[in-house]
Every structure is written in C-alpha cells, then in structure tokens.
C-alpha cells in the first residue's frame with residue numbers, strides 16, 4: 613500500500629536504502645522506516661504464585677496474560693513495566709530481574725521487541741482488576757491457565773526454567789523510578805537518511 617509523507621503530504625516513492633526497499637519522500641527525504649514497537653511484561657511473584665490478568669479487551673479477550681504493554685517514547689522500559697502493572701493490577705510492583713528480550717515477528721503490523729522482567733508486589737499491596745482486565749489472580753506455576761499470547765507463554769516457560777535471581781534489581785528499580793527522560797535525541801544530519809518521525 614502506498615503511503616504519504618508525514619511532513620509534506622507528498623506520495624512516497626520506493627527507494628533502496630541499506631539493501632532494503634523503503635518508501636521515501638522525493639521532496640524532503642522522509643523515510644518510512646519499518647521499526648519494531650517495544651513492549652514490556654512482568655512475571656509478578658506473590659506468595660501464592662504468578663499474577664495473571666484475564667483480558668477485557670482484544671486481542672485475546674477472556675484469556676489470561678502477564679501484566680504489560682507498550683513502552684512510550686519517553687519511558688525506560690522498566691518504568692513502563694511498573695506503570696502497566698499499576699494500570700492492570702492496581703498495585704505497586706518492584707522489578708527484581710530481567711528475564712529476557714524477545715522478538716515477536718508480525719507480518720500485518722509492526723513486529724515487537726518484548727522485554728520481560730521478574731517482579732514482586734511491594735509490601736502491603738494487593739491486586740485488583742484494572743479497566744483492561746476482567747479479573748486478576750495468582751496462579752501456582754503448575755496450574756497456569758491458557759495464556760493469550762505465545763510470547764507471554766515463552767516468558768513464563770523461561771521464568772519456570774530459571775532459578776530466582778535478584779542481581780540487578782537495584783539497577784532496574786532505579787531506572788523505573790527515574791523521571792521521564794529528556795526529549796528524544798535530536799535527529800542528526802549525516803550520511804544516513806534522516807530518521808524523521
């Protein structure tokens with residue numbers, strides 16, 4: 613499908629850049645890069661097991677998933693993970709480790725780079741369903757329900773294989789507590805085409 617320039621509205625034309633065929637604005641050089649989106653998810657540990665939410669929205673309505681969601685441009689992924697937990701579980705969560713980074717390939721939308729953390733409820737917190745969840749509950753690792761997304765299933769499998777490790781927790785929570793960063797770095801003129809957005 614042909615697209616138009618977000619800067620000037622001109623029809624984009626195909627051009628080969630760094631070996632890839634991309635749509636480029638013939639007037640100002642805008643390039644429609646096919647970048648992935650970034651998402652974060654958390655395996656939240658409680659005394660009773662792993663916290664999951666049953667989705668009140670598509671995709672995956674009615675199925676269970678990890679708390680998580682997309683990372684905003686000015687957010688550290690760790691901060692996004694903590695924010696999503698607050699929105700979906702109504703509870704403060706502290707991150708205790710990084711579980712892994714996953715590429716979720718898609719053909720009809722942007723692919724996703726998923727960052728999965730391990731976390732736990734802050735002392736005294738209890739969970740309840742946020743607006744995007746029908747219910748939230750803790751599950752024993754050997755009695756997990758059907759999971760909405762293969763990527764979340766992969767995270768849970770990795771979690772169940774890995775021994776508890778607290779290394780790095782301080783670093784992650786410092787990142788999560790940091791203020792939203794300075795504005796995105798200015799686009800630099802260079803040999804490469806400008807990544808204007």
Ligand SMILES: [Zn+2]
Pocket residue numbers: 617618619620621622637638639640641642
């Ligand atoms: Zn243009």
